[in-house]
Amino acid sequence: MKIYARIFTLLSFAAASMLMAGCKSEVPGYKDSEPTESSSDYGYLETSSLVMQVIADSDMESYPNSSNRAATTRAEVDTETFLVKIAGSDGSIQFEGTFAELKALSQIELPVGAYEVTVRSDDRDTTPAAAFESPYYTGSKSVTVRKGETSQIGQVTCTLANIKVTVMISADLAEDLTADTQTTVSLDEQSLVFAKDETRAGYFTPTAEKNTLKVQLKGAFADTQEPVQFSKEIANVSAGQWRKLTLVIAHSDEGGISFDIVVESFVQDDEITINGTQGIWEPLYTEEPAIAAPSIEWTDHDLTQPFQLKASMFDGYNCTESFQFHILAPGNIASYQVEITSTNDAYTQWLTSSQVPVPFDLCQIDAAHAAAATLRDFGFPIGDAVKGQTDLTFDLAGAMTPIYKMYGDGTYTFRMTVTDEEQQSTEATLTIKVDRNNESGGTTPSALGIEWAGYDIDQEYPLSADMQIDIKCTAPAGIRSLKVSIISETLDVTEAGLPSTFDLADISDPDLIATLGDEGFGFPINDKVKNQTEVPFSITPFVSLLMNFDGLHKFQLEMTDNEGQTITKTVQLRVTK
Structure with missing residues (x-):
């Protein structure tokens, strides 16, 4: 009966919350009068309730010729022409037109159900992939229409969906270059040419989550007419970012001038209410790292996938499969940590008897270390052969011989973390x-x-x-842990003695087992989860409880398998009354 007592406690808390909310002055969801009741399963969507918000930017920069970039203000974003589409969960389109046309309808009658309101600043099918002064904003929101009720759309926030690029030439460099000097910025097949005194922003359509901009300067020195050419790539550029590129003199002597590009990144993350009273958005400055982070590659193999050793990969006692690793660290290797683990206990005991630390740092292992000989047999470089290096190659084929020939069945992991002198780290397993x-x-x-x-x-x-x-968790290697975290804007489950986070594979409290298990919410517990390769369960029993609390409720599911791999997914449920 404890589970029912706790649910009653939560519902009582909900009733108290709604009573307190009832003391506030509320505005009905319709305008002039209540909608006519319908015997069919229809409700109403108040289209005039849509509030459009756009994340805009404003900046004023001084150029070498003393001209100024014109500031982009909220008034310049014409949301009346934004394109709006309302589609049902079955894909049926209920409205498609401009923001102005939608508002003019006041409200529309729709079948009961969930709808997606999507907004675009223009029709990208007729717009070039790369163009000057061509920002493209998109946004969406889910709304629910209930029988006989009037629902409001509310606020839809549109964010920049393309990449903004501006190019400047520093004043001291601009003086040395001819007027026809130009900079070409490219993203895959898209390109824009920026003149020396160009003040406009260019906009590029991203082709992936992370993109690479290619920048090429061509021109001549003003005094000698000697040709000038310089190129550089800007990596990891995403939609919604503004990359400000400034060409500068990196080094100058009697032998000539070398160039570089200073990259400033602005991420647009503050909302601007169109025609509202909020102040103009100021961009958030984040500096790109000057030196690339380390990288770890297994030549011609995929480190993200487990690899199965087979007898055919050995010539007698020696492994013939390539286990060549290539490490790049432009910032110089400061630490190279390795952690070797295994499900084979005999192998783990052998490592211990060989005095191999868990973990160990190759930069700190010298020839006098007790484990030095074993690690060299594996193929690891040690000491000064690692520390301070920028380009490192080694082959771990030697480590495979004892694994396969001596110890056999099991899973063996080599977790490697490379850290450079800039404190940038990269991990691979x-x-x-x-x-x-x-x-x-x-x-x-x-x-x-x-x-x-x-x-x-x-x-x-x-x-x-x-x-x-209804949730299904799959883990071919078996589940080690399955953590559930209940994160809510308005519901505190601890009020009823239910923890906000629990591991379904490891629950020992008898009361909690009763609450979560078959006597309560019906979750699988302990042996029904631990080491299982497939676990179905349902969060549906929480629905009736959550319906009493407005706001966003999240069930974060973090699953780790017996090989140490982890996946996290979150069920997101919003209650709106």
Whole structure:
């Protein structure tokens, strides 16, 4: 009966919250009069309630010729012409037109259900992929229409969907270059040419989550007419970013001038209410690292996937498969930590007897160290052969011989973390699997998965009383832990003695087992989760409780398998009354 007592406590808390909310002055969701009741399953969407917000920017810069870049203000963003589409969950389009046309309708009658309101600043099908002064804003919001009720759209925030680029030439460099000097910025097949005194911003359509801009300066020195050419790549550029490129003199002597580009990145993250009273957005400055972070590559292999060792990969006692690693660290290697672990206890004991630390730093291991000989046999460089290096190559084939020939079945991991003198770190894990009874196995897939049946688990959804929230967790290597965190804007589950975070694979409290297990919410507990390769469960029993609390409710699911791999997904449910 404890579970019912706790649910009653939560519902009592909900009633108290709603009573307090009832003391406030509320505005009805309709304008002049209540809508006519309909016997069919229809409701109303108040289209005039849409509030458009755009993340805009403003900047004023002084150029070498003393001209100024014109500031972009909120008044220059014409939201009346923005394109709005309202589509049902089945893909049916209920409205498609401009923001002005939608507002003029006041309200529209729609079948009961969930709808997606999407907004675009213009039709990209007729706009060049790269163009000057061509920002493209997009935004969306989910709304729910209930029977006989009037729902409001509310605020839709539009953010920059392309990449903004401006190019400046520093004053001292501009004086040395001819007037026809120009800078070409390219992203894949897109390119824009910036004249020496160009003041406009260029906008590029991203082709991936992370993009690379190519910059090329061509011109001549004003005094000698000697040709000038310089190029550089700007990596990791994303939609919504403003990359301010300034060409500068990096070095100057009697032998000539060398160039460089200073990159300033602005991320637009503050909302501007169009025609409102909020102040103009000031961009947030973040400096790009001057030196690239370290990288770890296993030549001709994918480090993200486990690798199965087989007898065919050995010539007698020696491994013939390439385990060559290539490390690049432009900022000089300061630390190279390695942690070797295994599910094979005999192998772990052998490492201990060989005095191999867990973990160890190759930069700190010298020839006198007790583990030096073992690590060299594995193929690791040590000491000064690692510390301070910028380009390092080694082969770990030697480490595979004892794994396969001496110790056999199990999973072996080599977790490597390289840190440079700029304190930038990169981590990668080599995972080796051995099953000597299955020599045809090849690479074992790592298909960790958390799915919500019938829904995209990465999206937020409006919660309805009949919603089914059925989850399936998949882990071929077996589940080590399955943590559930309940994160809510308005509901505090601890009020009823339920923890906000719990691990379904490791619950010992009898009361909590009763609350979460078959006697309560019906979650699988302990052995029904631990080491299982597939676990289905449902969050549906929480629906009736959550419906009493307005706001966004999240169920964050973090699953780790027996190989140490982790996946995190979050069910996002919004209650709006």
